[in-house]
Amino acid sequence: MKVKIEEKYQAAIIELSGSLVGGENAELFRKKLYELIEQKKKNIVVDMTNVKMVNSTGIGILISGLTTLKNARGDLKLAHISDNVKGVLNITRLNNVFHIYSNVDEAVKSFG
Amino acid sequence: MCPKSLKEEEQLSKENLRLKSAVEELSILNDIATAIASTQSLDQITNLIVKKCVKHLKSEQGSIQLVDEKDFINPFHTMIRVQDSQRKVDPLRFDQQISDWMLANKKPMIRNEFKHEEKIALQGDSILKIRSMLSVPMIIKGRMIGILTLFNKESAEGFTEADQRLLTIIAGQSANVIENSRLFEEEKKLMQIQQEIQVASEIQKNLLPQEIPSIKGYDIYAINIPAREIGGDYYDFIKISETKTAIALGDVSGKGLPASMLMANLQATLRGQLLFCNCAKDCIKRANNMLFKSTDTSKFVTLFFGILDTEKHTLTYCNAGHNEPIYFQQEQKVKLDKGGMLLSCFEDMEYDEEEMFFEKGSTLVVFTDGVTEAMNESNEEFSDERLYNLIDKYLALSSQEIAKEILSDVKNHSAGVPQFDDITLMIIKRNN
Numbered sequence: 001m002k003v004k005i006e007e008k009y010q011a012a013i014i015e016l017s018g019s020l021v022g023g024e025n026a027e028l029f030r031k032k033l034y035e036l037i038e039q040k041k042k043n044i045v046v047d048m049t050n051v052k053m054v055n056s057t058g059i060g061i062l063i064s065g066l067t068t069l070k071n072a073r074g075d076l077k078l079a080h081i082s083d084n085v086k087g088v089l090n091i092t093r094l095n096n097v098f099h100i101y102s103n104v105d106e107a108v109k110s111f112g
Numbered sequence: 113m114c115p116k117s118l119k120e121e122e123q124l125s126k127e128n129l130r131l132k133s134a135v136e137e138l139s140i141l142n143d144i145a146t147a148i149a150s151t152q153s154l155d156q157i158t159n160l161i162v163k164k165c166v167k168h169l170k171s172e173q174g175s176i177q178l179v180d181e182k183d184f185i186n187p188f189h190t191m192i193r194v195q196d197s198q199r200k201v202d203p204l205r206f207d208q209q210i211s212d213w214m215l216a217n218k219k220p221m222i223r224n225e226f227k228h229e230e231k232i233a234l235q236g237d238s239i240l241k242i243r244s245m246l247s248v249p250m251i252i253k254g255r256m257i258g259i260l261t262l263f264n265k266e267s268a269e270g271f272t273e274a275d276q277r278l279l280t281i282i283a284g285q286s287a288n289v290i291e292n293s294r295l296f297e298e299e300k301k302l303m304q305i306q307q308e309i310q311v312a313s314e315i316q317k318n319l320l321p322q323e324i325p326s327i328k329g330y331d332i333y334a335i336n337i338p339a340r341e342i343g344g345d346y347y348d349f350i351k352i353s354e355t356k357t358a359i360a361l362g363d364v365s366g367k368g369l370p371a372s373m374l375m376a377n378l379q380a381t382l383r384g385q386l387l388f389c390n391c392a393k394d395c396i397k398r399a400n401n402m403l404f405k406s407t408d409t410s411k412f413v414t415l416f417f418g419i420l421d422t423e424k425h426t427l428t429y430c431n432a433g434h435n436e437p438i439y440f441q442q443e444q445k446v447k448l449d450k451g452g453m454l455l456s457c458f459e460d461m462e463y464d465e466e467e468m469f470f471e472k473g474s475t476l477v478v479f480t481d482g483v484t485e486a487m488n489e490s491n492e493e494f495s496d497e498r499l500y501n502l503i504d505k506y507l508a509l510s511s512q513e514i515a516k517e518i519l520s521d522v523k524n525h526s527a528g529v530p531q532f533d534d535i536t537l538m539i540i541k542r543n544n
Contacts, residue, residue, distance in 0.1 A: 022367070055533075056365035060410035063457045067409040092414060092433035093453040 001025035003032045011043040011108045012036050017050035020058030030061045037065070042074025045107040049080040054088055066098065075099065079107040137278050140168040144282060154293045161286045165262055169275050171246075172264035177211060178290070179257055210247055214259050220248040220280055224270030244270035248280045250287035257287055309369065313341045316372045319379055325349045325357060327422050333511035334361075334538040335519070337482075337531070344371025345480050345534035346378055346415075352390055355423035361478045361538050362415035362434065362455075370411075377406060378413050378455075392419050392430040393465035396451070400432065400463075403456035413455040416448070416478050420470070425542065427476070430465040437478040438500060440507060441471050445500060448476075475514070476540045477503055482533035483518065486526045494525050511539035 001018030014032060018025060036044055046062070054062075066076040077099045081089070089095045101107035144164045148157055162174040213221065224244040247261040260283045265271050324332050334347050344364035351357050360382060364371045381402050385395040396417055403413065416437055418429030431437070433454030436447040452463035470476075479499070486494040499518065506517045515537050522535065 056363070056412070060365050060412060063412065064408065064410035067457070091435060092412075093451075094433070096453065097458065 001028060003028050005032060005036070008104070008108050009111070011045050011111050012041045013045045013047055013104055013108070015047040015049070019053040020048075020051050020061075021053060021055040022057035026057045026061055029058070033061065033065045034068075037068055037072070040072075042069060042072055043111040044069060044074070044076045045079050045101075045104055046076065047079050047104050048082065048085060049104075052082055052084060054085050059088065059092065059094070062098070063094070075111070077101060077107045077110065079104045133274065137281075140164070140278065141281060141285070143168070145285065148286075148289050152293060152296065154290065154297055157286075157289060157293050161260070161282070161290075165260065165279065165282060169246075169262055169271075169279065170266040171244075171262040171271075172266070174260070174262045176250075176286075176290075177259045177261075178294075179215075210245075210261070211259060214247060214249055215256065218249045218251065218256050220246070220276050222246050222271045222273075222276055224265075246271040246275055246279055248276065248283045250283045250290065252287045252291055257291055260286065309341055312369060312372060316342055316376070319376055320347065321349050325351065327357060327420075329422060329425075329543050330420075331511045331541040331543060332539070333515050335515055335536070337519070337535040339482070339531045339534050340368055342368055342372045343534040344368075344375055345482065345536040346375045346413075347478075347536050347538055348379060348382070350383055350386055352386060352419065355421060356390065357420050357422070358386055358390075358395075358417070359420055359478075359538065359540070360415060360417045361437075361480070361536060362413050362417075363480045363482075363534075363536075365410075365412045367534075374407060374411055374413065374456075378403065378415070382415075382417070390419060391465070392417055392428050393451075393463040396430045396432050396455070396463045397461065400453075400455045400461055401459055404459045407456045409457050412457045415455055416451075420540070425470045426467050427470050428465055428467040430463050432463065435479060435481050435484065437476060438503070439468070439474065439476045440503060441474040445504075470540075470542050472542055473544045474542055475503065475507055475511075477514075478538040478540075480534060480536040482531075482535035483522055483537060485533060486522045486535070487529055487532065488525050489528050494522055498525075511541050514539050 001016065001020065004015040006013050006015070014029070014036070016029060020026060020029065033044070044065070062076070062078075069076045079101045080103050081100060086095075089098065089100070099107075099110065101110065144161065147160050147164065158176045158178075162176055166172070166174040210221070222245070226242045242263060244265045245261065245263050246265075247259055249256050250258040250260055260279060262271070262279065265275070320336055321334070324334055326332075332349075334349075336343065336345055336347060338345065344367055346360065346362040346364065348360040349357055350360070362378060364374045364378065366374075378399075381399045382395065385398050388398075389395060396415070413432075414434040415432045416429065416434040417432065418427045420427050429448055429450070431448055431451030433451070436449045439446040439448060448466070448468075450464045450466035453461045477499075484494050484496050484499055498521070502518055502521055503514060506514050509517070518537060519535070
């Protein structure tokens with residue numbers, strides 16, 4: 001799994017590529033996400049274009065990132081999720097708490 | 113007496129002295145080797161080595177410091193300090209500078225002259241004057257595992273080259289023994305952890321139903337196959353009354369011991385709710401709030417929960433973010449998707465429930481993603497479709513036989529790939 005960080009307008013974008021499943025992969029993502037949160041970044045977009053799979057550990061990191069940011073009056077938005085990931089979010093009903101956009105630009109713009 | 117024979121005699125006596133000291137050295141080495149052979153604990157071995165060195169090399173004190181490779185800030189841990197029991201002096205504290213020097217140079221050091229200000233501080237307030245010091249590294253295959261040091265040789269001349277040679281040999285031999293003992297102790301700790309995991313695994317197995325309830329007019333089967341010794345999947349049958357039984361099947365995020373602890377908490381929470389109410393969605397709502405308070409937000413549970421009324425033949429269920437169970441009624445397939453958010457991440461969630469009639473001859477299959485997401489060698493999932501088709505094909509069989517067919521097909525699919533996720537399956541059929 002690769003994790004790339006960039007900033008666009010008022011948002012930080014985390015671009016993930018690979019499978020967001022447990023172990024070192026997920027740990028790297030968690031670390032980068034929390035680094036951004038510690039830098040007081042409030043608007044974070046996770047670019048999921050190249051994430052084909054996600055498991056419970058990966059989902060757990062997304063949820064805790066979302067709740068941490070919401071408590072700080074920020075948000076964690078998802079961009080361009082695969083059908084597989086969409087399926088997981090629908091089943092778990094997490095599609096009701098995550099804002100999901102079809103691409104990064106839309107997600108970034110949504111922060112206004 | 114001729115001068116030649118005098119010279120010979122001199123040579124002979126020198127040779128004798130050399131032999132005598134060699135024999136002494138060998139007997140010291142032998143003494144240490146024999147003593148070590150009968151001990152096993154790391155403390156005992158280091159203690160013994162230092163004691164013997166202090167005695168045989170006639171010095172006042174000695175110490176062994178072992179390198180802790182996991183501790184970067186303070187890599188040296190003084191294992192043992194031993195002083196000659198004849199004397200009443202405080203044990204010396206090993207000087208940081210010596211260990212730094214040794215770490216950098218990895219070679220023996222003798223110092224027989226100390227300036228006044230170079231006294232080594234003692235533990236406590238007093239200070240003892242160092243007259244002489246001999247320190248050698250303990251090395252295994254180029255890796256320094258510790259330092260063996262002696263202080264204050266009895267004789268005024270201080271430590272000699274011969275002392276250094278002997279102590280170097282002792283350090284070399286001891287290094288292996290100490291390392292072995294250290295590995296042995298680590299292994300013991302590991303074994304203890306494994307034993308604890310074994311006990312935890314037993315506890316967890318006992319939390320899952322020990323037997324499947326036999327309910328008149330129904331054919332029920334459930335099975336759980338954890339991927340590791342301890343799993344995070346949960347299933348349960350909880351008898352509410354003669355005609356009502358709660359069924360539950362869930363998947364806890366993560367794996368192993370942490371997941372099993374959350375699973376135990378989930379079961380206790382859920383069973384507790386049933387003491388207050390028999391309403392599926394209320395049980396789930398309350399359980400969610402309780403779990404929310406006792407876990408951090410990166411841990412969650414997906415759960416299918418239902419109350420089977422075997423008098424009215426209804427199932428009232430609430431699906432909290434779990435893989436949709438599938439209900440087969442003749443040609444029809446229905447996914448049970450009423451419910452709400454997965455459990456334990458968000459507080460005060462609202463949940464739906466649905467009451468459905470359990471027709472004669474119909475079959476309900478509840479499962480965890482360990483079944484449908486089992487991978488083959490080309491990273492392809494078993495898939496929902498394959499599961500549905502399989503159930504369709506074997507609908508006429510008993511619940512246990514259907515489960516057997518599913519498990520064997522999953523096994524075929526993922527042949528050569530180690531089981532990654534826990535597999536749990538519950539099948540409920542209403543007899544014709």
